[in-house]
Amino acid sequence: MKSVKSPEELVVAFRAAGLKVTPQRQLLFRLLHGNEMHPTAETLYEVASAEMPGISLRTVYQTLTDLAAMGELQHIQLGGAARFDPNVDDHHHSVCDACGDVRDVYAPNPDHVSVAGLDGFSVRAARIVFSGKCPRCAGAADDLSVSKQ
Amino acid sequence: MKSVKSPEELVVAFRAAGLKVTPQRQLLFRLLHGNEMHPTAETLYEVASAEMPGISLRTVYQTLTDLAAMGELQHIQLGGAARFDPNVDDHHHSVCDACGDVRDVYAPNPDHVSVAGLDGFSVRAARIVFSGKCPRCAGAADDLSVSKQ
DNA sequence: CCCTAATTCGCAATGCTTGCGAATTAACAA
DNA sequence: TTGTTAATTCGCAAGCATTGCGAATTAGGG
Numbered sequence: 001m002k003s004v005k006s007p008e009e010l011v012v013a014f015r016a017a018g019l020k021v022t023p024q025r026q027l028l029f030r031l032l033h034g035n036e037m038h039p040t041a042e043t044l045y046e047v048a049s050a051e052m053p054g055i056s057l058r059t060v061y062q063t064l065t066d067l068a069a070m071g072e073l074q075h076i077q078l079g080g081a082a083r084f085d086p087n088v089d090d091h092h093h094s095v096c097d098a099c100g101d102v103r104d105v106y107a108p109n110p111d112h113v114s115v116a117g118l119d120g121f122s123v124r125a126a127r128i129v130f131s132g133k134c135p136r137c138a139g140a141a142d143d144l145s146v147s148k149q
Numbered sequence: 150m151k152s153v154k155s156p157e158e159l160v161v162a163f164r165a166a167g168l169k170v171t172p173q174r175q176l177l178f179r180l181l182h183g184n185e186m187h188p189t190a191e192t193l194y195e196v197a198s199a200e201m202p203g204i205s206l207r208t209v210y211q212t213l214t215d216l217a218a219m220g221e222l223q224h225i226q227l228g229g230a231a232r233f234d235p236n237v238d239d240h241h242h243s244v245c246d247a248c249g250d251v252r253d254v255y256a257p258n259p260d261h262v263s264v265a266g267l268d269g270f271s272v273r274a275a276r277i278v279f280s281g282k283c284p285r286c287a288g289a290a291d292d293l294s295v296s297k298q
Numbered sequence: 299c300c301c302t303a304a305t306t307c308g309c310a311a312t313g314c315t316t317g318c319g320a321a322t323t324a325a326c327a328a
Numbered sequence: 329t330t331g332t333t334a335a336t337t338c339g340c341a342a343g344c345a346t347t348g349c350g351a352a353t354t355a356g357g358g
Contacts, residue, residue: 058339077227094270094272105264114257117252117253121283122287130264130270133273167304170355171304211305231345231346
């Protein structure tokens with residue numbers, strides 16, 4: 001169980017990598033720590049802006065890219081804007097067709113089960129995406145209400 | 150094992166749905182039939198253009214959208230341009246980190262195995278993406294050659 | 299052969315992300 | 329503290345993938 005790095009640990013990791021620790025980055029480290037909402041860059045930018053008006057979306061993207069490159073963040077592509085997950089555990093995701101909500105899911109690692117068609121392919125990671133209806137949306141039959149994040 | 154629909158079957162399905170069968174669509178039906186390369190709209194457009202100069206990228210997108218809506222095509226989001234898979238079997242994919250090659254992979258359906266975190270989520274589909282190195286790229290150590298499709 | 303709704307297709311517009319460059323700033327050493 | 333320098337910030341423009349729109353065309357049933 002690799003746990004999510006604390007803002008302090010990220011500061012150390014950044015400096016160790018020859019990267020600078022700016023106020024903008026420290027803010028983002030904090031906003032990401034323990035964050036389970038799988039935010040997009042835009043969402044994170046909005047939250048960050050509230051606390052630090054003037055921070056730029058460009059900087060948010062930059063920092064997210066750096067974090068992902070260091071393996072401290074998971075870059076999730078589900079169509080539309082990319083989502084970022086500070087939980088770098090080996091885990092998977094469920095995505096609600098109706099409201100778009102993304103949640104963490106833990107399952108037995110599928111690269112240990114027998115698969116056909118993987119001839120010689122060396123697996124680095126295996127990620128499952130469960131699509132369907134979240135409990136809240138499953139109830140309301142054809143509810144079209146789509147809430148962001 | 151739901152098999153891939155033939156161009157003729159798609160013609161029937163389209164008319165049944167009140168959609169017209171145009172030369173452009175027939176061409177795309179043919180290009181997609183048995184196609185295992187997981188092409189992007191752009192790639193498909195290029196191939197189609199060779200046979201039917203003047204066909205528009207817009208039309209390719211339109212037809213792919215229609216096919217996907219009818220469930221005759223799988224819309225795959227892996228970052229970058231969407232890929233389309235005429236194989237609508239319950240299957241998964243491997244993606245090479247180096248060359249981007251996408252291949253079909255068959256694995257035991259993961260929605261039958263025990264998962265934690267799926268509380269009340271009703272699963273419509275579970276798709277696994279295996280990331281890593283394909284046999285060809287695994288050999289060449291740090292080869293940066295990235296071939297399209 | 300006609301009618302009409304569906305389609306094609308080009309262009310503009312959108313949404314997401316990255317490139318670029320000038321001004322600023324963190325971090326390290328003197 | 330001050331100086332030096334490379335990293336960073338940030339706004340804008342550019343890029344890629346995709347969709348909206350509308351005029352002209354066409355499939356397909358009557």
